[in-house]
Amino acid sequence: MNKNDSECDLLIIGAGMTGVSAALFANELGLKTVIAGKTGETLYSSGLIDLISSFPVDDKKIHDDPWALINEIKKSDSEHPYSFIDNGDIEKSLKKIMTYFGDAGLQYRCNGKNSRIITPLGHTKSTYCYPETMENNRIAFENKSSCIIIGLERLRGFSSEMIKQVLQKNWKGLESATVRIPYFDHMSSIYSETVARFLQTEKNRDTFVTLLEPLVKDYEYVGLPAVLGIHNSSYLLKDLEKRLSVKLFEIPVIPPSITGLRLKEVFHKILHENGITFLNNYILTRNKDNSFDANHENNKAVIKPSNVLLATGRFIGKGLSAKRKGIVETVFDLNVNQPGERVNWHSGNFFDPHEINLAGIKTNTSFNPIDENGKIVDKNLYAAGSILSGNDWKRLKCGSGVAIASAYSAVQNIK
Amino acid sequence: MIKTKVLVIGGGATGTGVARDLALRGIPCVLVEKGDIDSGASGRNHGLLHSGARYVYSDPVSAAECKEEGTILKRIAPHIIEDTGGIYAAVKGDDPTFIEDFQEMCDKCGISAERLTVEEALALEPNLSKDTIAAYKVEDASIDPFRLSIENMSDAKNNGAKFLTGYELKSFKIENKKIVSATVQTKGGKTEDIEPEIVINATGSWAVMITRMAGIDIDMVFSKGSLIVTQTRLSNMVLNRLRIPDDSDIIVPGGTVSIIGTTSERIDSPDEAYPRVEEVDKIVDEAAKLIPVLKKSRLIRVYSGVRPLIKTENAGSDRMIGRSFSVVDHEGTVGNFITITGGKLTTFRLMAEKAVDLACKKLGINKKCTTMDMPLPDSPTAKFIKPGYSAKQWLLNNDVNDPLLCECEMVSKSVVDSLIETLEDHAGDSYLVAMGLRSRATKGPCQGMFCSLRILSYMYDKGVFKGDEGLSDLKLLLNERWKGLHPLLWDQAMVQAELMEALHCGFLGTELE
Ligand SMILES: Cc1cc2nc3c(=O)[nH]c(=O)nc-3n(C[C@H](O)[C@H](O)[C@H](O)COP(=O)(O)OP(=O)(O)OC[C@H]3O[C@@H](n4cnc5c(N)ncnc54)[C@H](O)[C@@H]3O)c2cc1C
Numbered sequence: 001m002n003k004n005d006s007e008c009d010l011l012i013i014g015a016g017m018t019g020v021s022a023a024l025f026a027n028e029l030g031l032k033t034v035i036a037g038k039t040g041e042t043l044y045s046s047g048l049i050d051l052i053s054s055f056p057v058d059d060k061k062i063h064d065d066p067w068a069l070i071n072e073i074k075k076s077d078s079e080h081p082y083s084f085i086d087n088g089d090i091e092k093s094l095k096k097i098m099t100y101f102g103d104a105g106l107q108y109r110c111n112g113k114n115s116r117i118i119t120p121l122g123h124t125k126s127t128y129c130y131p132e133t134m135e136n137n138r139i140a141f142e143n144k145s146s147c148i149i150i151g152l153e154r155l156r157g158f159s160s161e162m163i164k165q166v167l168q169k170n171w172k173g174l175e176s177a178t179v180r181i182p183y184f185d186h187m188s189s190i191y192s193e194t195v196a197r198f199l200q201t202e203k204n205r206d207t208f209v210t211l212l213e214p215l216v217k218d219y220e221y222v223g224l225p226a227v228l229g230i231h232n233s234s235y236l237l238k239d240l241e242k243r244l245s246v247k248l249f250e251i252p253v254i255p256p257s258i259t260g261l262r263l264k265e266v267f268h269k270i271l272h273e274n275g276i277t278f279l280n281n282y283i284l285t286r287n288k289d290n291s292f293d294a295n296h297e298n299n300k301a302v303i304k305p306s307n308v309l310l311a312t313g314r315f316i317g318k319g320l321s322a323k324r325k326g327i328v329e330t331v332f333d334l335n336v337n338q339p340g341e342r343v344n345w346h347s348g349n350f351f352d353p354h355e356i357n358l359a360g361i362k363t364n365t366s367f368n369p370i371d372e373n374g375k376i377v378d379k380n381l382y383a384a385g386s387i388l389s390g391n392d393w394k395r396l397k398c399g400s401g402v403a404i405a406s407a408y409s410a411v412q413n414i415k
Numbered sequence: 416m417i418k419t420k421v422l423v424i425g426g427g428a429t430g431t432g433v434a435r436d437l438a439l440r441g442i443p444c445v446l447v448e449k450g451d452i453d454s455g456a457s458g459r460n461h462g463l464l465h466s467g468a469r470y471v472y473s474d475p476v477s478a479a480e481c482k483e484e485g486t487i488l489k490r491i492a493p494h495i496i497e498d499t500g501g502i503y504a505a506v507k508g509d510d511p512t513f514i515e516d517f518q519e520m521c522d523k524c525g526i527s528a529e530r531l532t533v534e535e536a537l538a539l540e541p542n543l544s545k546d547t548i549a550a551y552k553v554e555d556a557s558i559d560p561f562r563l564s565i566e567n568m569s570d571a572k573n574n575g576a577k578f579l580t581g582y583e584l585k586s587f588k589i590e591n592k593k594i595v596s597a598t599v600q601t602k603g604g605k606t607e608d609i610e611p612e613i614v615i616n617a618t619g620s621w622a623v624m625i626t627r628m629a630g631i632d633i634d635m636v637f638s639k640g641s642l643i644v645t646q647t648r649l650s651n652m653v654l655n656r657l658r659i660p661d662d663s664d665i666i667v668p669g670g671t672v673s674i675i676g677t678t679s680e681r682i683d684s685p686d687e688a689y690p691r692v693e694e695v696d697k698i699v700d701e702a703a704k705l706i707p708v709l710k711k712s713r714l715i716r717v718y719s720g721v722r723p724l725i726k727t728e729n730a731g732s733d734r735m736i737g738r739s740f741s742v743v744d745h746e747g748t749v750g751n752f753i754t755i756t757g758g759k760l761t762t763f764r765l766m767a768e769k770a771v772d773l774a775c776k777k778l779g780i781n782k783k784c785t786t787m788d789m790p791l792p793d794s795p796t797a798k799f800i801k802p803g804y805s806a807k808q809w810l811l812n813n814d815v816n817d818p819l820l821c822e823c824e825m826v827s828k829s830v831v832d833s834l835i836e837t838l839e840d841h842a843g844d845s846y847l848v849a850m851g852l853r854s855r856a857t858k859g860p861c862q863g864m865f866c867s868l869r870i871l872s873y874m875y876d877k878g879v880f881k882g883d884e885g886l887s888d889l890k891l892l893l894n895e896r897w898k899g900l901h902p903l904l905w906d907q908a909m910v911q912a913e914l915m916e917a918l919h920c921g922f923l924g925t926e927l928e
Binding site: 041044046048054060061062119120121122123125151154156157158159161162165166168169178185186187188189252254255314315316318321322323324341342343345346347348349350351352354357393394395397399 | 873886901917928
């Protein structure tokens with residue numbers, strides 16, 4: 001379909017994890033699909049695909065069996081989106097998306113339960129699917145193998161020493177070191193993307209190997225910040241493993257990170273390869289006749305969709321906007337389920353749950369938004385992802401899971 | 416056990432001022448502070464160096480004191496003062512009698528107030544409301560309270576005073592109506608006994624807790640005031656509402672920001688002073704009448720301080736309770752014990768002088784106060800607090816080996832290195848919080864979300880933290896920042912807060928047990 005072609009079966013607003021997943025699922029059903037908008041929170045992503053690892057919200061513990069938690073949600077009176085979705089569908093939808101990612105060159109691993117991945121704080125994070133480049137991260141931690149974490153000078157916010165200090169209590173064979181890559185000597189700070197681009201050439205990898213060799217030779221596992229390339233991380237990992245004769249892994253880093261960028265690039269690639277029209281970075285406004293104006297710089301398109309899926313995210317994604325007197329939905333001005341006045345939004349302790357995280361769009365079980373009286377707003381309008389009410393993804397660690405599974409479920413209802 | 420002449424309790428402006436005064440008179444002293452320097456009202460006020468005009472109506476004594484002390488401070492400590500000048504402006508609906516009487520009230524207290532036409536006022540301050548109906552120019556200025564106390568401390572130390580931060584006074588041992596020793600304790604439970612000849616209680620709102628340890632009650636009430644910091648500076652001069660003193664009357668510019676407030680709410684204990692959503696709304700709505708751009712300004716942070724008010728009869732409201740200070744000589748009950756409380760930041764020097772004069776009398780020492788003439792040295796420790804200082808240094812030095820760790824406020828690795836060195840002064844709760852007090856780090860729009868992690872990991876690399884110590888430190892910082900954030904989360908600030916939670920909870924799981 002060409003970009004000026006204005007009619008489509010489904011318009012997806014928002015091109016984050018939810019929007020892109022929905023586009024792929026809709027495409028599988030043969031729906032003529034247009035996806036428009038920004039990548040939302042994706043760029044901040046650690047690359048870990050969480051299903052859920054904590055419930056209820058004040059539990060503050062992590063659990064390794066996500067399915068047990070989902071079943072608990074279904075038994076409770078929680079309005080979490082998982083309560084509308086069949087477990088088989090949740091699993092299937094995640095598998096499908098991981099396959100798309102893998103086919104596009106970003107391989108993921110999943111063990112059917114949550115796995116522990118070391119974070120830059122030296123904590124571990126419990127997640128459902130993780131990039132293949134973090135497989136040895138999981139294994140080294142699980143077995144407390146002989147391992148050295150290597151930091152890079154000038155890469156701020158990543159201290160191999162910190163990770164060692166925090167983990168060392170229960171992991172005796174863990175060591176740390178930092179290397180200086182002379183190539184970056186003229187820069188006061190570098191980002192993981194800088195290093196990823198550097199590692200693309202064979203010659204630079206030789207340099208890198210020479211620097212690492214003396215440090216790593218006594219260890220079975222070597223952990224690096226996530227810097228191993230953008231489009232070919234699995235290949236780079238294997239290449240370096242071979243040359244260094246060690247088992248290598250990545251540790252996610254704080255934003256701006258390469259893990260988010262990898263996802264963004266993969267999104268673009270898959271949409272393109274599947275022939276899905278993608279209006280990247282276009283801002284949509286709704287017209288009176290239910291058509292949409294899509295604008296980006298000087299480009300303009302008019303879209304006349306039969307169905308619309310709202311996947312605009314929360315405050316970061318700009319699907320929701322917080323005003324002094326209340327929260328509004330930005331495209332359709334839909335009713336936002338919210339905890340009343342601002343006093344009720346947040347608790348005084350950052351680490352306690354905040355009610356505002358439950359705010360969002362309420363839907364029926366088919367993911368059609370409903371108004372304050374429980375009536376469907378429009379049978380051709382759907383909402384999915386973090387904009388849905390009742391899912392405190394930051395505390396339950398269910399961001400990507402809700403994005404993918406609700407996108408799947410919503411799309412199945414489109415005739 | 417530590418023996419000393421004078422034990423000073425409290426490390427705010429008053430306590431550090433007392434320590435400096437004693438040290439300059441050559442009298443040995445030890446100062447104990449339960450938190451970090453300026454963890455009480457001195458770190459949580461408006462930073463207004465009062466011309467005195469604020470008090471001409473309700474408290475002429477304070478007004479005159481402010482006038483005199485303001486003049487002294489501008490002379491001895493110009494490097495921590497921005498001599499902005501101030502404007503009093505009334506808007507439509509404000510009481511015309513007050514407007515007309517203002518000049519005479521100021522004259523009576525010896526305070527200069529120059530009547531401006533509305534056009535003149537608007538030319539000086541274009542952000543003033545178009546509804547302005549009358550204005551005066553006064554001699555208000557803005558002062559950096561953190562630098563003030565840190566400079567007091569540095570100079571006191573250079574002259575022999577000893578500081579114990581992170582030590583809380585726990586009890587006195589009293590024999591024959593005299594304090595013979597005092598026991599102080601760290602959060603970690605380490606105790607120390609101090610044997611002083613005189614004790615000066617300079618604990619502001621906590622003064623009554625200290626006197627009770629000596630078996631003495633004073634009648635004190637606590638009034639909380641909250642203040643909002645904006646991302647940009649909204650005026651050149653200090654702006655005041657020209658009316659009978661009320662809430663949300665004052666806008667104090669300082670460096671690149673403005674501070675707006677305040678409120679006045681009775682609270683039961685000085686330890687419970689946190690800002691509320693309702694206060695933020697009240698301040699924004701009310702202060703916007705004087706300066707309408709406030710409604711469109713990004714708010715960075717809100718915080719609360721506590722005013723210790725000594726109760727007197729006939730005070731209609733808390734604002735009408737005298738703001739002048741009290742030096743209480745406990746002679747007769749506990750002979751070697753002095754309490755100094757109340758007053759203002761502006762009058763800290765005078766308060767210290769009076770307290771030390773009394774201590775000298777009790778000790779039979781005949782040494783005159785010199786703080787009205789001795790310039791307050793510009794110490795290296797406090798320089799990073801100055802807005803823009805570390806940014807300017809970083810740009811000038813242009814050193815590729817000195818990456819920025821806090822990007823919003825441009826605080827680089829070398830600054831963090833120097834701060835770590837000075838942190839031996841600090842035995843409080845959190846290194847990261849202490850660092851924020853001594854520099855601009857973690858104070859920009861990201862409110863510590865990213866820079867906390869960069870500074871933390873750098874400090875691990877330097878070996879400052881071991882095991883998981885740094886993680887509890889990080890939690891303390893984030894929560895400290897949060898207390899000042901959550902009441903003002905809307906628009907862009909809400910986006911920023913969601914990102915902070917997404918990173919620190921969603922990804923890093925810092926909230927988990
Ligand atoms: C909202 C607000 C705005 C203000 N604005 C201005 C202004 O613009 N201009 C102005 O001039 N004044 C202003 N003031 C007044 C000014 O802030 C105070 O008068 C001044 O800071 C008091 O200093 P202090 O040292 O006496 O008390 P504090 O700064 O409160 O110091 C007391 C110290 O004692 C410590 N302490 C308590 N108990 C113990 C213990 N058991 N052991 C050891 N240490 C202990 C505390 O931790 C604290 O650090 C304002 C006050 C408030 C509340």
